[in-house]
Amino acid sequence: MGVSTAPPATAATAPQSSQVDWLLCSYAWLNPAFGRFVYSTLIQPGLRAVPPTHGVDVVALARHVMAARRHRRLVIVLALVDVLLIVAGAGLILGLGRFTAGDLGWGLAVLLGGVLAYFVLIGWHLGVTRTRASRLAGGPPPHPRDAAARLPDAVEERLDAYAKSNVIVFGGGIPFVGAGKLLTRWNVQVDTTKAAKDDHGRPRAVQPVNAEELQKALSITVRKAGIDGIRVNNRLFVDGTRADAVDGLLPDPEQPPSTTVARSEIRRAILNATVNARTYLCIEVPSWNGELVVTVFVRAVEFGTDLYAEFYAYVLLPLHPVVASAENLPISPYGRAAHLARWTVPTGLRLLRNAPHTLFMTARWRRFLARRPAVQRRIIRKSAFFDYGAVGGIRAAVAAEHRDRLFAYEDEERAIKSIRKAVLKVVVQYVSDHGIDTSELERQQSQIFKQTINIRDVKGRNIMLGDNNKFFDGLAMGGADEDDDGSGGTAGGKTDDDSDDEEKP
Structure with missing residues (x-):
């Protein structure tokens, strides 16, 4: 990194x-x-x-x-x-x-x-x-x-460096900038002081856990999950108003933040996460020739005597028809x-x-x-603080608002379920290997498997599949600006960054 x-x-x-x-x-x-x-x-x-x-x-x-x-x-x-x-x-x-x-x-x-x-x-x-x-x-x-x-x-x-970035400086309070629509989020909690029992009913020796160790195990396992085109890497997410808190991220306050930081900073934000900088394992699954992108963010956290695993799933829908x-x-x-x-x-x-x-x-x-x-x-x-954080994103600005293909619905749900299964399997195995009781973790796992992923409705040209189950005549394409011949526009509303000559802090 x-x-x-x-x-x-x-x-x-x-x-x-x-x-x-x-x-x-x-x-x-x-x-x-x-x-x-x-x-x-x-x-x-x-x-x-x-x-x-x-x-x-x-x-x-x-x-x-x-x-x-x-x-x-x-x-x-x-x-x-x-x-x-x-x-x-x-x-x-x-x-x-x-x-x-x-x-x-x-x-x-x-x-x-x-x-x-x-x-x-x-x-x-x-x-x-x-x-x-x-x-x-x-x-x-x-x-x-x-x-x-x-x-x-x-x-x-400079443009190539953006694609190789291992740090995301975000603005607006939401770290997963440009990732699309939130589909589901959950976390599991493990009491690391509760020992498992061996075959003879005696408590096993509990070994200390380590968040970085678990996050590394997650990275290795997900890479080997056999999912086509999967991209897995650790990224540091930093609040744009506190970019100077990370070494090497802001060498010159009057220049943009760096696109990469040292590997030591990535590791430090796993073990010693702060309110301003945290490292997540980013798992991207592109499909539909790059049009559908499911991104999962996973983080292992030690908090007191408990071990947590956080899970956020986002989707970038296929491109807007225009x-x-x-x-x-x-x-x-x-x-x-x-x-x-x-x-x-x-x-x-x-x-x-x-x-x-x-x-x-x-x-x-x-x-x-x-x-x-x-x-x-x-x-x-x-000013005491300046927000260096990014907002929006090119890919998110041109994504469709609704799913108009049933196959996209199925593919994104399958990708999320596969990653979820792999993540929970690693967490259970890691906890078990450290002599910790997994009964409560397995109960939480069962509840998560029963959760419905928030994919909502699928809107086609003539029918809408979902809870409302009614005919839908035509796909809404509001918010489009005319192009040169008036036959198309840009998705995502306003695109010009000229609403005010003065930069707001």
Whole structure:
């Protein structure tokens, strides 16, 4: 768990991509609001920590976000030139009283040429973005990183470090930031002074227990559970207002927290957990080609003469349907031509109508990002505490609100039950090996097995399975922002981090 000295991942050594990576990269081309959200989270995050990536290849995503931004900047520049031509043509026409009939002809030509060029530009823009998005959704290249230009080495190294982080600096009071929906939580208590009895009914010798030892046994056993794609590691969770309490986490108070800490800090927070820093065993089980992610957080705790085991299960549901909208784009030449014919004029008119507001909000957002580090540093200098913690998360922001597939319901429940069984088996075996009576623990185990995991309802297109058992006509897709052609949006509500120019402590 120490600081990694491996070289940064490149296109040749990039981690294996999943369908989530392809779809998120495609969505960056379709939805500018999502691109701004990713940019402010990954490229210019300020001094706060970056949320966990949960398997998302943030290097590939950042590359496509930047490529889409460069494309849109070019479109804006060319559109401004077209608008100037249109204004010049209109000026020649309106000045007819002072010009000749030839000037009128030139005015009409310039005006019509500017209008035509504008809509050709919008059609080209839609064609480029939709083509890139549909190709990414299909996943033909070897890796999504290969489909966009590299970023500066320093930026890519920093992005790679996020995926290798062994510490989570959280804000908002909930340590499991970006993990999704809470499904279930429980803990078991063991009286370590109550000796078990041998075959002759005599008390066995009770051996001292150790939380770190139990957590290590849990890690080894879960790794060998035979669950495909499982990821198991210890991570230190630190309250963002107390980041300076962990050695090496905040070497410079006016810079973001480190993404890794020494292994000794990970161990120290197992045996000597505080109200601000604790180590959990993080167990991630991705399925559905990365779309469904079940994460379990387990911690062993010694408290007086008792031994506790804590268990929290979260799920990141499959991507919101609108994020996968690129899969529905036409791929045939005729289909693409029909798509552009349908959307070019309304999109061009809408963009022109909204241009003043869009330019103003974009300038305000860029000003906010540019000023954010300086504002945060002023708060750090004049305040006793500053919250360095991360909130939200890219993967959580684009997750669906409801389960619309019964198979997803079954798969997440199966993953949780398998991990729960393995965890409880290790705890019982560990306690038994130390000569401690397990009768009360086994009773608690039976109660836990009887618990219903809080998966709630499964909402399909035409029917809802669950306690309510009623027809459900269509999947709700509220809170979506329009994309370039009005056919899609971003899930998860507001994505722009420009609500206030001042950073709140």
